[in-house]
Amino acid sequence: MQTHYWNLQTDTDGAALREAAALIKKGEAVAFPTETVYGLGADGLNGAAVRKIFEAKGRPSDNPLILHIAAKKDILKLTSGLTKQAEILIDKFWPGPLTVIVAKSSIVPDEVSAGLDTVAVRMPSHPVAAEMIRLAGTPIAAPSANISGKPSPTDAETVLADMQGRIAGIVDGGVCEVGVESTIVDTTGEVPVILRPGGITREQLEAVLGNVELDPALAGVEAAKPKAPGMKYRHYAPKASMYVVEGEALKKLPLLAKEAAKFAPVAVICGGEVAESMQRTQNLHILNWGSGKTDLAVKLYRMLRRCDKLGVELIFSEGVTEDGIGLAVMNRMRKAAGRQVLTSDEIEALLKNSSQLKSFVLK
Ligand code: TXA
Numbered sequence: 401m402q403t404h405y406w407n408l409q410t411d412t413d414g415a416a417l418r419e420a421a422a423l424i425k426k427g428e429a430v431a432f433p434t435e436t437v438y439g440l441g442a443d444g445l446n447g448a449a450v451r452k453i454f455e456a457k458g459r460p461s462d463n464p465l466i467l468h469i470a471a472k473k474d475i476l477k478l479t480s481g482l483t484k485q486a487e488i489l490i491d492k493f494w495p496g497p498l499t500v501i502v503a504k505s506s507i508v509p510d511e512v513s514a515g516l517d518t519v520a521v522r523m524p525s526h527p528v529a530a531e532m533i534r535l536a537g538t539p540i541a542a543p544s545a546n547i548s549g550k551p552s553p554t555d556a557e558t559v560l561a562d563m564q565g566r567i568a569g570i571v572d573g574g575v576c577e578v579g580v581e582s583t584i585v586d587t588t589g590e591v592p593v594i595l596r597p598g599g600i601t602r603e604q605l606e607a608v609l610g611n612v613e614l615d616p617a618l619a620g621v622e623a624a625k626p627k628a629p630g631m632k633y634r635h636y637a638p639k640a641s642m643y644v645v646e647g648e649a650l651k652k653l654p655l656l657a658k659e660a661a662k663f664a665p666v667a668v669i670c671g672g673e674v675a676e677s678m679q680r681t682q683n684l685h686i687l688n689w690g691s692g693k694t695d696l697a698v699k700l701y702r703m704l705r706r707c708d709k710l711g712v713e714l715i716f717s718e719g720v721t722e723d724g725i726g727l728a729v730m731n732r733m734r735k736a737a738g739r740q741v742l743t744s745d746e747i748e749a750l751l752k753n754s755s756q757l758k759s760f761v762l763k
């Protein structure tokens with residue numbers, strides 16, 4: 401399939417979005433930017449169109465999709481009724497990076513809800529996304545525009561790397577501002593539950609709702625089955641084995657990275673301060689995200705993909721505290737690392753024994 405490419409920087413008369421929206425209306429799948437990550441959109445009320453999304457991504461059919469709308473009131477026809485909490489959240493955080501799980505109405509196709517009696521709805525704030533939905537005149541079902549299992553794309557180039565030839569088109573609107581996906585809140589129960597941390601922080605939710613719970617599966621509790629079906633998959637995993645280094649252990653990271661790079665190519669994902677204390681060599685790739693968590697959120701997915709391209713054996717990633725956007729970022733980083741962490745003592749032991757370090761790097 402020929403994948404049409406529209407660059408909004410060179411589109412002066414608005415034809416790009418009209419053409420892209422027309423393809424959606426016709427039942428095709430088209431990628432477009434949102435404030436969080438790029439989405440792969442199709443007419444959310446057309447089951448056959450929605451199936452094209454699953455096909456292009458190689459997505460398991462038991463993983464439901466988010467319906468994207470352009471006006472708050474448009475949720476009313478998608479739901480059999482909103483709880484008070486849902487109303488508060490919509491009022492406070494839409495448009496923006498928040499998805500609410502609500503009881504679904506009968507017009508939502510089974511392909512979208514994957515057989516559940518609830519549906520996920522979000523009103524994005526990105527002007528391109530909003531205009532696409534408005535022009536298409538229908539809720540747009542859109543997962544992240546990556547091949548299933550890979551990190552979500554935050555720029556058009558990455559979407560093309562995964563989707564060229566598999567989808568009808570892509571609208572290039574530059575780099576996404578948030579960089580991690582929307583926060584998903586289940587509003588159907590007594591107490592609202594965060595199923596996936598994201599662009600709207602837990603603190604922001606608590607400020608308007610009071611009590612908010614975290615899905616226990618987010619804490620890595622083995623027995624807990626995540627309530628968002630997509631959260632059970634091993635997402636975001638780079639090819640190399642990856643370790644999170646945080647707190648006290650960070651002080652030893654520069655030396656560990658330097659020593660490890662003697663045996664194989666290594667990448668370090670870190671902020672400016674750690675980056676400055678390290679020396680780049682042919683075998684030691686330093687991916688510097690900058691100064692704060694917000695920068696890390698914007699860059700993490702691109703850095704994980706970059707590690708694959710660099711062909712490193714091992715990745716060390718600096719962890720940040722889990723307040724604000726840190727909760728979402730660390731959720732993704734820990735998943736990418738398969739929950740592997742290196743403590744200060746473990747690093748110490750590796751540094752003391754060169755043959756042990758070698759087998760750690762090469763295993
Ligand atoms: O920021 C975002 O949310 C991006 C942009 C494109 O809007 N979209 C996105 O979609 O991340 P996706 O499909 O990659 O992730 C949606 C998640 C999945 O984990 C899915 O299982 C969960 O939402 N989900 C969808 N419907 C649900 C439902 N009814 N109940 C529980 N979880 C649901």
Ligand code: MG
Pocket residue numbers: 543544552
């Ligand atoms: Mg996704």
